[in-house]
Amino acid sequence: METKDGLTRREFLKTTAATAVGIAGVGLVSSPLDVLAQKGIEPPTFKVEKNPVIRILRWSPFVKSDSEVWDKNTKKWEEMTGGKAMVEYLSWEDVRSKAAMTASVGAGHDIVLGWHDDPHLYPDKLIDVTDLANYLGKKYGGWEAVCPKYGINSKTNRWIALPVGAPGGLMNYRIKWMKEAGFDKFPEKIPDFLKLCKKLKANGHPPGFAMGHAVGDGNNCWHWWLWAFGGKVVEKDGVTLALTKKGTIDALEAGKEFYETMIPGVASWLDPHNNKAFLAEEISITNNGISIYYVAKEQFPKIAEDMDHAQNPIGPIGRPTQLHLFDQAFIFKHTKFPEAAKHYLIHMFEEAQYGAWINAMRGYVVPTLKSYKNLPVWTADPKHTPYRECVANMLWNGYEGPEGPASAAVMADYVVIDMFNDVCVGGKSPKAAAAAAQDRAAKFYKQPTKVKAVEKPKETPKK
């Protein structure tokens, strides 16, 4: 029996099952995911169009092996379906702009691997991927707690994007200097962390955390710090602003104390600055991805040996409050090959592909499905292990409200970083800085969004 547009039922089951069940059956026998990849979970079925051609936009690789494996996985999909998948790599900071143009014009790439709130800026332009998300969640131990916040449209309660992973940023520190400061292990709580920072500064090895308009490191650091003290931009309802509350003021006061321990100049730091300063041995602690460690391994082995990673310390709120860059894949409705696009995504998420990809990235990207925490990459080097928990320990941009145009605009406007900058560099009192930041946030949270409700999609019948 041949489907109207393309593959026979047998063929199309073969394509999905080959990647999902079939490959799993063979590949997982000796795989660390063997126990967790549950049997009997049928993959959703797709009527993959004949000779599909899909265009994928994603971020440039952080490590060469990333694109090598991604392209290899893509080629496997092409061979399996007879289709063509063209992957365009773009600098990670530029993906958002290009995806925005694609959404506005209604033409261009079929699939985008974008960041943070991207899918929530144009949810009505995206294909429902609830079937894919449910299947992957069931099969691979469930999504980490933060994933539904990023992937689900809060208005329709449907998945509009598949969380791909987080290039996590944790504490990178020098072991010897920490020990010289009287600490045997990296502090788990902020008061102890501040003590360590002060001691390190006194010893001539100050910490350094980006406080300029650094999209990744700056936002990650200062959102973590704000949330750790119970501060937040907006309440759960997504309307009531909360920046002038006690949590924020506490965070700002402690933030000034923290800033005073740092190397001069951090107020201007963009994303690359802390990497360079750490490798030049100018700073003792910073927040960053695993990239510093890998550059050190290749070029400064002594630093690599003497450095380690740790979770961001916990604040008075008593639980982890990290923020990391967060990548998700979404499909535009303008695609001529929606079934092929969905099939491509599920293929890339299956263990044979995704596992190989995550392993190849050596800890740069942290998976969103719990089973993938068992991949060998996380224990191959003990210095990788802390990164494994990044997604489990993170909150979402716009916490505690929903993802959407307002949360995206507040982050893009660097409202939180500027608030800390106002206190630490601009000389404003914490109350004045918090009030000014709340005014700025109000501009976006008050603005009515013009996003139309997403049409309720038809469920793909399971066969």
Add this chain to the structure above:
Amino acid sequence: MEKKETIRSAESKGNGQGRKWQISEFLENRTILGFIFVAPALAILLTFLLYPLILGIWLGFTDTLVGGTGEFVGFSNYSSLLTDRLFWLVTYNTFLYTVVAVFFKLVLGFLLAVILNREFRAKGFVRAIVLLPWIIPTVLSAIAFWWLYDSTFSAISWILIKSGLMHHRIDFLGDPNNARISLIVANIWRGIPFFTIGLLAGLQTINPTLYEAAEIDGAGPWKKFHRITLPLVVPLLAVITTFSTIWTFADFQLVWVVTKGGPANATHLFGTLSFQRAIPGGHFGEGAAISNFILPILFLCVLISYKYLRREE
């Protein structure tokens, strides 16, 4: 039969010549010929300049978000911006940046042009060198300044410390005022050649006999400059200054590469804030409204430039 053929061919020949004559007469019409010559450029201007300009103006009156169509909201974006403290800070930054940078570019560029107008060895080589900052792509020079101003690795700080003139690194970009000054200096460095080369061309058109006559009348260097050079280059100076004002006012690349508008928005300009709100922030309408605030200033510049261009004629 043969005769008929001959007649037909003569007729067709006659018609061909007639058509040619008609076309050439048509092309003799100066209005039509002018329009034909201008049409390609006009089409490009309309498509790539006028259409985006009108679209930008329209977007400024809508609440368009990324991926959405938006609705007409009148002056709501503009009134909202007027109550936005960040917008006023950016207005201050933009005017400060433009006025100070253009002033120094004008003074230094003029001085350099006067010097280069004199006879000296390797004049051609020096003139070529002067053009370098203008030729180098802005992004590349911005990256160079980003390194020079780095709080940890600045070569300027290093030299000053090594030579014993300073004991600590200069925080070029971490302090709001330092950051403003640093970016203005970078902009001046990049913009001087435009003034120098433009004015140098103007200086070379001045008839030397005017200076000789002035010398005979006992005029000194200052009087010659004040009474001959300056009045003769003022129209050109006005045009160059207005062009530079337009470019400086709408600057984007330098700021975006070096500071992204930080620290604490001390270096944000209209161009960078507009981009930040429209693209990463997703608020197209407001982003367009911010850039539309530049329009009256640019319009004024165009009027000034037009006035002096007419005077030149």
